[in-house]
Amino acid sequence: MAAFARADAAADPSFAEILALRPHLAIAPEVGLMVDGVPLARIAAEHATPTWVYAASAISGRFRALASALAEANLDARIHYAMKANDALAIVRLLGSLGAGADVVSGGEFHAARAAGIAPSDIVFSGVGKTEAELRAALAAGVGQINVESAEELAMLDALAAAMGRRAPVALRVNPDVDAGTHAKITTGRAENKFGIPIGEAPALYARAAGSRALRVRGVAVHIGSQITALAPFRAAYARLAELVRALRAEGLPVERIDCGGGLGIPYRNEPAPSAAAFVHLLRETLGPLGATLMLEPGRWLVGPAGLLLARVVLEKHGTSRRFVILDAAMNDLIRPALYEAWHAIVPVAAARWHAPATPADVVGPVCESGDTFATARMLPALPPGELVAILDAGAYGAVMSSTYNARPLAAAVMVRAGEAAVIRRRQPVEALIAQDVIPHWLASG
Numbered sequence: 001m002a003a004f005a006r007a008d009a010a011a012d013p014s015f016a017e018i019l020a021l022r023p024h025l026a027i028a029p030e031v032g033l034m035v036d037g038v039p040l041a042r043i044a045a046e047h048a049t050p051t052w053v054y055a056a057s058a059i060s061g062r063f064r065a066l067a068s069a070l071a072e073a074n075l076d077a078r079i080h081y082a083m084k085a086n087d088a089l090a091i092v093r094l095l096g097s098l099g100a101g102a103d104v105v106s107g108g109e110f111h112a113a114r115a116a117g118i119a120p121s122d123i124v125f126s127g128v129g130k131t132e133a134e135l136r137a138a139l140a141a142g143v144g145q146i147n148v149e150s151a152e153e154l155a156m157l158d159a160l161a162a163a164m165g166r167r168a169p170v171a172l173r174v175n176p177d178v179d180a181g182t183h184a185k186i187t188t189g190r191a192e193n194k195f196g197i198p199i200g201e202a203p204a205l206y207a208r209a210a211g212s213r214a215l216r217v218r219g220v221a222v223h224i225g226s227q228i229t230a231l232a233p234f235r236a237a238y239a240r241l242a243e244l245v246r247a248l249r250a251e252g253l254p255v256e257r258i259d260c261g262g263g264l265g266i267p268y269r270n271e272p273a274p275s276a277a278a279f280v281h282l283l284r285e286t287l288g289p290l291g292a293t294l295m296l297e298p299g300r301w302l303v304g305p306a307g308l309l310l311a312r313v314v315l316e317k318h319g320t321s322r323r324f325v326i327l328d329a330a331m332n333d334l335i336r337p338a339l340y341e342a343w344h345a346i347v348p349v350a351a352a353r354w355h356a357p358a359t360p361a362d363v364v365g366p367v368c369e370s371g372d373t374f375a376t377a378r379m380l381p382a383l384p385p386g387e388l389v390a391i392l393d394a395g396a397y398g399a400v401m402s403s404t405y406n407a408r409p410l411a412a413a414v415m416v417r418a419g420e421a422a423v424i425r426r427r428q429p430v431e432a433l434i435a436q437d438v439i440p441h442w443l444a445s446g
Contacts, residue, residue: 012379013270015354018345018392021267022305024055025392033349033390037419040310040349044388047412047423049312050329052399054424056094056417058306059395062276063098066298069280075294077283080124082262082299083109085396090415090424091303092116101144103262103297107134110143120144124259124295126173126223132160139166145295147173147221147259149196151205154215161214168214171259172206173221174199176240178233196222202244203251210253217254219292220244223261226300229273231282234263238286245290258287262297266304268393269343276301300396307395309334309411310349313387314366323361325383330365331372332405334391334398338371346375349388356381363389367406399425404433 019025024036031039036055043053063079070077080101083092087109092102093116101122102113113123120141125134128149135157138146148154148170161168175196197205202220209217224237238260245255260283267273287294311329318324336342346363348354360377374391383389402410412427 011270013345015347017270018347022058022392024058024306027351027354029351032351032388033347035308036416038416038421040390041388043414043416043421044310044312044349046421047414048427049310049388050327050333050411051310051427052307052394052411052413052425053310053390053421054088054091054303054307054395054413054415056306056415059091059094059303060098062302062305063095063100066276066280066296066302067099069276070283070296073280073284073288075280075284075288076292077294077296080122080295080297081302082297083113084400085299086303086307086398086400087112088399088413088424089116090422092118094415095302096122103299107131107137110134110138110141114141124297126221126297132156135160136164139164139168143169145169145171145218145257145259147171148209149173151197151201154205154209158209158212158214166214167216169216169218170209171219171221171257172197172202172209172217173223173259174202174241174244176222176224176237178224178237178240199240199244203247206248206253207251219255219257219259220248221259221261221295223259223297224263226263227265228263229265229267229271231274231278234279234282235286238282242286242290245292255290255292257295258290258292259295259297260287262299262301264298264301266301266393266396268345304396305393307393307398309391309394309398311389311391313383313385313389315385316361316383323359325361325363325380325389327363327365327374327389329374329391329411330367330406330408331369332367332403332408333365333411334374334394335401335403336394336397337374338369339401344374344394345392346378346380347390347392348381348383349390353381353383353387367408404428407433409433 026034033040080103081095082103096118102118103124104110105127121144124145125138126147173196176199209215265273311327314326331338358379358381361380363375365372409428413425414421415424
């Protein structure tokens with residue numbers, strides 16, 4: 001099977017290199033892979049598989065690193081967690097307890113943020129397609145900021161706020177036409193994307209908003225994409241944003257806030273990614289001199305490395321030229337590899353497997369789609385039925401994008417803190433999959 005190995009297999013990090021970059025993980029001869037001192041084998045035994053596992057220490061540590069970097073740079077900045085990355089209430093509550101607000105993109109996320117304890121005034125409502133009902137609910141609750149993405153949305157919000165006798169706090173999300181250099185499906189700041197107001201049209205619209213009695217215009221916002229692993233696109237976008245702020249102020253228009261968005265990437269494989277300190281240094285250089293309150297909306301950067309998907313091997317299938325490791329997890333659980341060709345580290349849980357001979361294997365799930373593939377030609381040891389594996393860096397855009405395709409119930413989720421594991425989302429019963437279905441009377445059996 002050696003001939004089947006990928007040409008770039010040497011670029012994949014070893015198990016030891018993977019472990020060294022993830023301090024919340026450890027391997028012990030007796031119990032195998034652990035998350036913050038809790039053996040994954042124990043979690044599998046108690047909660048079955050597939051199961052999402054999150055390390056609270058990793059989330060807290062990353063938040064504190066970013067907050068400390070902002071404080072050391074003497075920046076007036078606020079962190080709003082982008083809930084689209086992972087909306088588990090326990091995760092939102094944890095980040096809220098550390099001082100984070102929330103960035104939401106739907107009425108459902110707004111409701112979940114409040115249920116997790118985030119004050120409405122600490123919520124930023126983003127998104128290109130907010131409905132009238134969602135905007136009314138946000139205004140009634142006292143939302144902190146609404147990021148408006150078009151002239152049409154601004155007119156709708158103006159009318160709604162006036163009818164309700166409210167003054168809506170708004171920022172204009174501008175599109176700087178900057179290529180973030182990321183996957184085409186997650187770039188949001190180019191001219192052809194659906195998001196934001198063309199930056200050339202922003203001054204006139206900002207002036208219109210500032211003149212409305214029903215709107216309180218707070219500032220400008222930008223978000224150029226997700227999983228950005230270079231600082232150059234941020235520098236280009238923030239430079240254009242700084243020019244806009246200076247132009248608005250030159251016209252006598254107030255700009256109190258600059259919403260910098262999110263998008264800071266993480267190293268899934270072994271690619272370089274900016275540190276919190278490097279990103280904050282860029283903020284200080286480009287936007288710091290403007291003296292406005294900066295708002296950051298990280299999602300993946302905070303929670304991505306903290307999570308993994310724990311799965312069990314159903315069987316190994318050997319073809320004429322390929323080895324397939326079939327898991328009980330599938331693309332309905334973690335769709336990123338199928339959707340984005342995303343790379344995730346996959347490691348055995350049993351310690352003995354870490355030093356066993358490895359051969360190429362396709363790691364796949366049981367869903368009836370050829371795209372139900374987590375990895376191709378990945379160098380892995382023999383993994384007979386019953387062995388456990390961990391798919392790493394799955395804390396962002398994993399559980400939140402899950403589905404019940406092939407009538408597969410949603411997986412359970414567990415959070416680990418200080419050696420204790422607690423369920424934070426129960427496994428969905430199979431019965432719940434059909435509980436909302438209704439058979440009309442004309443199909444009922446006689």
